[in-house]
Amino acid sequence: MAITRGATARLVASLAVVALAAAGCGGKGGSDKPTDGTAKGQPIIIGMDEDSTGPGASYSTIAGKTIRLAVQEINDKGGVLGRPLRLVVENDESDPTKVPAVLQKLHSQGAKALFLQSGSAAVMQAKSTLTQLSLPAIAPTGVTATLVEPPNNELIYMLANTTKDWAQVYCGAFKAANINKIGILTDDTTTIAALNKSLLAGMSCVTIVATEKGAANASDLSAQIARLKNANPDAVLVTSVGGAFEVLAQNTLAAQLKGKPRFSLASIGNQPSSWKLANPGALEGLVFMGSINPENLRTKALVDFLKQKNGDSYQVTAYDAQGWDSVQLLKLAIEKAGGPDDPKKLNEAMQSITGYPATFGQASFTLSFSASKHLGADGACGLSLIEFGADNKPKGPWVTFQPPCSN
Template sequence: MRLAKAIAVAAAVVLGAGACASAGVIPDNEIVIGLDEDSTGPGASYSTIAGKTVRLSVDLINQAGGINGKPVRLVVENDESSPTKTPSIIRKLVDQGASAVILATGSGSVLQAKSILEQSKIPAIAPVVLSDAFASPPGNDYSFMIPNSLKQYAEVYCGAFEKLGYRSLGILGDASASIDGIIKTLRPALEKCATVTAVEKAPVDAADLTAQVSRLAETKPDAILVASIGGHFEILAHNTLSKIVPETQRFSLASIGNQPASWALADPKALSGMVYMGSLSADNARTAELTEKVRAVKGADYQLTAYDAQSYDAVMMLAKAIEIAGDHQDRTAVRDALQQVSGLPSSFGQDDLTLSFSPGDHLAPDSLCGLVLIEFGDDNKPAHPWDSYQPPCG
């Protein structure tokens, strides 16, 4: 009896050791890509858009024969845009054998991921994050991002302010960790061209913004910037601003332009004249091509967003890197290959935009051509590029 128990214990130990040894092993016969997708947290309104297109992009790659003749499998985890959960989520993806990770989650979570990416030596691409800090030193050896950065946003806003003579700016933001980080990055850059008269914040689920907007109006800014993750807060902000300060020019970040479901929630003409930072241009043939691919899956009436285009490009850049590396089981080799991907024609931005990475630059856009200021029309839908100003391309 004792001998039988000893054998059973020994077998359990061996099996346990084998299970631990297999954790994190990168398979040879398939390529695993990890996706951290906030599907239930505060960033879900945009992360799920990105996540669906990441899945679509992987399907398209597999339909074309995979990468280097090997199929691609996506493994998905959810950190709910909670920075405290992000490290464990990255570890889970590593344990599932991912060669690289795509981070479709909030800015705070993406920034929290940097250190664990370094420790795990696994490259990650953020397709929708705007914070320059993710792709910038220190600790950015494995961190890459697709969109134009917040500092480049500030360049474009300042170009518009200077042309139109705006010298003061009020900021209305939600109190999420992501937007807090965005405002902290944007404000110093914006203060180089305009005086920030006040920054008013409220919870993401606020039911009334009258007090915040009224205080902002008392500072009499030439323009107002709404900084939010979109959704309910963004619409409430513009509904309130359109009533209290109807003549003040309003600007916004990218979120509202990429959330068509939210537009119908706005009061009549509440979004009219508001200008947001867009990333899609009707002149980009690749955007039109991607639209057809996405509509084949998401429906004929689906309106492409920048989140779709940037997520698609993230997967394509990663696929190119794995192809260059040749060995998807070597995560550092995949990172090194990402730094060799250059001149990839972009699916977002103006037609001339290309995307590149290098050892000294982990921000993909090669110019400001990835940004387009878009004005909303009276029907509360994006109408056309803003006539008053557009960023220089080149």
């Protein structure tokens, strides 16, 4: 299903209308149980495996909230083929051992498709269970390419640029900034262990002079950062799921390696609640891998909508946009398949979506799928390097380097 420029314009217009409607209603936040709205047909059950209490909760709940809002917006406008979407939600705590039981439970509740909003290690474990259950699934915020690679990848899809693209962008950034040696500070979660394996393998452009690890619930990283300082890197890259670990890491780095260039994953940029916990000015100069670009009109329309729903102070993240797009993509696939009840048709319909104009990334960024392409990102322009300002808030694109957009 090719998405034309006209469709892009209609999507932007639709989001703008939704934002205006939300302003009149004055609603705040997304309910755990979106209502059926004006749709009156038999509900279409969609399952969501959402880590709301484990190590992935800091980002999973952000996307989960916007997924609920997207479902509610669709229901308010008549549903899908006249039928409302209805979410059923379970929590695997990003624990791979809990995943099979969670997915089985969602299936038993009638789910026709799934959102896997959890840690990468947990989503990896989901693949074989999806095959057993014949359930198509989207991992809205997944970034590890192995999630959609064989084996058992026939039914799983992801949107965002992977760590392979991240590695290329970091290398471009390091070259532009004349950085040749880096130090790594990482947490001990299984999600980041899997991410590091892929990301760091693609960064042969620099020499990693030291790697230090801390517990995700650490209260002190001084020793690790002292050892990084002794290794004398040109810059430090922090890889973590975010949250308290990332704040502690950036606070300590700002104090002990003042003036040393710092880079991070998307986590810190997509977790506004963490910015408030950082010491004054501790995030200034930190560059993170972002996906929210103000030049993308679809992003702007989504920002307007979410601010109307969540308040003017709400900071929209890539997790919001990827959650929103996942719901819209599933809606398209259900419409294309003529309904949700035949998993084979639904899966084939998902594979037929091409040129979908994403609400994240640069203005021309699109998502496309096929039988052999379950990673939606069309090129590296779903990424932007963003720099923090002195107020501990992102101030805009990093002027030294931005990934080229070729699509």
